[in-house]
Amino acid sequence: MRRIGLALVVLLAPLAASAQTLVAADLRENQSLDGAWHWSVDPYRDGVAGFHGGPPSESTARYQDRIQADEAAKRPTALFEFDMQRSAITHLPGSWIGHAPEMRYYQGLVWYQRTFDYTPTGPGKRVYLRFGSADYAASVFLNGKPVGKHVGAFTPFAFDVTDRLRPGSNQITVGVDSARTDSDVPPPVTDWETYGGITRSVRLVTVPETFVDDAFVRLDKDGRIAVSAQLLGPQAANATIRLAIPALGSALEGRTDGEGKWSASLPAPRGLKRWSPENPTLYDVQITAGADHFADRVGFRTIEVQGDRILLNGKSIFLRGISMHEEELGKDPVRAMSPAAARALFAEIKQGLHGNFVRLAHYPHDEGTTRLADEMGLLVWSEVPVYWRVAWGNPETLATARRMIAENIRRDRNRAAIVLWSVANETPVSDARNAFLRTLIGDVRALDDSRLVTAALLSARKGKEMRIDDPLVNDLDVMAINTYNGWYSDDPLAELPSFTWASPVTKPLIFSEFGADALYGYHDGAAAPHKFSEEYQAEYYRRTLEMAAKVPFVRGLSPWILKDFRSPRRQHPVYQQGWNRKGLISETGQRKLAFGVLAEEYRRRAERTG
Numbered sequence: 001m002r003r004i005g006l007a008l009v010v011l012l013a014p015l016a017a018s019a020q021t022l023v024a025a026d027l028r029e030n031q032s033l034d035g036a037w038h039w040s041v042d043p044y045r046d047g048v049a050g051f052h053g054g055p056p057s058e059s060t061a062r063y064q065d066r067i068q069a070d071e072a073a074k075r076p077t078a079l080f081e082f083d084m085q086r087s088a089i090t091h092l093p094g095s096w097i098g099h100a101p102e103m104r105y106y107q108g109l110v111w112y113q114r115t116f117d118y119t120p121t122g123p124g125k126r127v128y129l130r131f132g133s134a135d136y137a138a139s140v141f142l143n144g145k146p147v148g149k150h151v152g153a154f155t156p157f158a159f160d161v162t163d164r165l166r167p168g169s170n171q172i173t174v175g176v177d178s179a180r181t182d183s184d185v186p187p188p189v190t191d192w193e194t195y196g197g198i199t200r201s202v203r204l205v206t207v208p209e210t211f212v213d214d215a216f217v218r219l220d221k222d223g224r225i226a227v228s229a230q231l232l233g234p235q236a237a238n239a240t241i242r243l244a245i246p247a248l249g250s251a252l253e254g255r256t257d258g259e260g261k262w263s264a265s266l267p268a269p270r271g272l273k274r275w276s277p278e279n280p281t282l283y284d285v286q287i288t289a290g291a292d293h294f295a296d297r298v299g300f301r302t303i304e305v306q307g308d309r310i311l312l313n314g315k316s317i318f319l320r321g322i323s324m325h326e327e328e329l330g331k332d333p334v335r336a337m338s339p340a341a342a343r344a345l346f347a348e349i350k351q352g353l354h355g356n357f358v359r360l361a362h363y364p365h366d367e368g369t370t371r372l373a374d375e376m377g378l379l380v381w382s383e384v385p386v387y388w389r390v391a392w393g394n395p396e397t398l399a400t401a402r403r404m405i406a407e408n409i410r411r412d413r414n415r416a417a418i419v420l421w422s423v424a425n426e427t428p429v430s431d432a433r434n435a436f437l438r439t440l441i442g443d444v445r446a447l448d449d450s451r452l453v454t455a456a457l458l459s460a461r462k463g464k465e466m467r468i469d470d471p472l473v474n475d476l477d478v479m480a481i482n483t484y485n486g487w488y489s490d491d492p493l494a495e496l497p498s499f500t501w502a503s504p505v506t507k508p509l510i511f512s513e514f515g516a517d518a519l520y521g522y523h524d525g526a527a528a529p530h531k532f533s534e535e536y537q538a539e540y541y542r543r544t545l546e547m548a549a550k551v552p553f554v555r556g557l558s559p560w561i562l563k564d565f566r567s568p569r570r571q572h573p574v575y576q577q578g579w580n581r582k583g584l585i586s587e588t589g590q591r592k593l594a595f596g597v598l599a600e601e602y603r604r605r606a607e608r609t610g
């Protein structure tokens, strides 16, 4: 029997706690565990298997209780083949693509480990280990013991580790496996890079024994400020709980029910300044219960649909948007989106393009990014990676998607910027798919009735007649269509404006994608420029925008896409080289000609609507 130094054997170990929501955890007292971590590749998944590759045995399981450093000090004969403490070091958060050149196309299991000092904060506190995200499945161990697992790359998870921490040095080990199967969400093939690793911040978050785990504060449909909160802990039931918005002089007191829940509302004070892209006013909101003081910054606005219009604070609005992947500028992105990197990209949308809207494709982005949208005044479309061909008939796949939606909505439903929850992208119609997506739509409405529900759909075509014949339109508030005539079809660009659109229902439509690849710097002076040239992309934008302007129920646009992004399926040796080139800016931020075309269109639209 071989001895290995990782805290191993996930399968045999009972898991400590299920993940908590910990809303606004980024604003709570915390100790950052970002920075230097050891890492080791484990291509045969030895760390979770028995010696001969089979399931882990009883005797293997016993090794999980040991702590590598202690063990080695006690017994000089101890053998550790995965000697994490002498493994290479990297900086987290970030994908392993950036750890070493040989990791460029690695998909599988990687182990991470670091030690940290912990000073107990006294009795009556609980400490959570919280990950902003890990792509795709993570198994977490503290001081050699399993504390929990999480599946799904883009939402946060937290485990109560109060009883596992010890004063002084502690060791944390995480196995992250990026390999996905057909029953995962998303499935293995997408049109973006899989950034395996711990791609968002890791923190120890301290809360009182009884604390506000979840709080949703918003302006409801009747113009009242509504709050729903969930306390967790021994004193959660029948507890006194208070909401205060000091700048508005608003306060409310009540009691939680037997399950620690509280819902209440109060009239919005006259002085309330509504949040909008032009005036993104945010208020400090406090919820106090026992020893806990929960704080968040919240904007108040309404969003609704009337006929085929979208109303923000009761006024019709056109969404001048663009789509965006979570990938920072630069030749070698590792996904980790710093606030500065997000700010630079948002500034291109707001100031550069005169936009007011961003589609954060195709999965939940960092919570810092949606906070920034609140602060900078950008309306947001937020989505889950139910993308292309999902295993519609598989109940486990549905359970994964439902959990992702719930985690995303709980994390972000205090963000006024978010106006649309999207449940899917480009999913071919079938009975199983319709049933799957209807379940998700029901979940969204149950978790948040203050926003609009959408999904990016495919259209049908007869000649130049475009039809929206997806039965899901009946279930959505806002229809959305991805359309690529003139790029994935041979239609001459000059003909695009004569395409017509028909809708089976009276609802607003967003063109959630349209776009064309262009390599920055490739110019084609021909009268009919070639695909991949900046001129072709610019002309494609001119003609598609002309078409969109003729469709009266089009109430928003989020063309594809702000920045060139990595995609392993895009291998044209000259123009793409592993990048999807539909960006209006290159991967390093240079603006292509089409950028100016869209900016001019949005400038004119903004001027018209004031």
Ligand code: GCB
Pocket: 191, 362, 425, 426, 482, 513, 560, 580, 582
């Ligand atoms: C789409 C997908 C998007 C792709 C894009 C493209 O329809 O939704 O993920 O990247 O087209 O470039 O083909």
